[in-house]
Amino acid sequence: MKFEIQIEDRVLHDFSEAFTYYHLISDFLSTKFEIAFTTAINKLSARPQNHYSIAHNLRRITLDKFPYMLIYTITDEKVIVVALFHQASNPSIWKEI
Numbered sequence: 001m002k003f004e005i006q007i008e009d010r011v012l013h014d015f016s017e018a019f020t021y022y023h024l025i026s027d028f029l030s031t032k033f034e035i036a037f038t039t040a041i042n043k044l045s046a047r048p049q050n051h052y053s054i055a056h057n058l059r060r061i062t063l064d065k066f067p068y069m070l071i072y073t074i075t076d077e078k079v080i081v082v083a084l085f086h087q088a089s090n091p092s093i094w095k096e097i
Contacts, residue, residue, distance in 0.1 A: 002045050004078040011070070014084040018068065036063040040070055041081070048072065048079045062087070 015037060023030035040061050044051075051061040060069045071083040 003048055003074070005041055005045050005081065006078055007041075007081045008083075011081050011084045018084065018086075033063075033066055036066050036068075037070075037084075039064065044070070044072060044079045044081070048074045058082070060085075 019030050019033055022033045040063050044061060048059070051059050054060050054071070057073045058071055059074070060071050062069045067087040069085050069087060070081050071085055072079050072081045074080075
């Protein structure tokens, strides 16, 4: 069973900012970032329970080769992605999500 994916607006905003940052460095790097993001979303759709639980109802999946993770929650039929989080950020912020 594939889960429906819902991506919060702030995640899309943060993705856009990170994509722009990598694009200023290199077109290749920004493309790789976009692929890593899309791959993580596809993994969540297929098996959201396979990834680390971090707090309360929150889980995380890391983006391959980038210092970012997606923070998400699972409902009966969908995965709600609530944050794109840089791994160097303070993890206590997760409690505010």
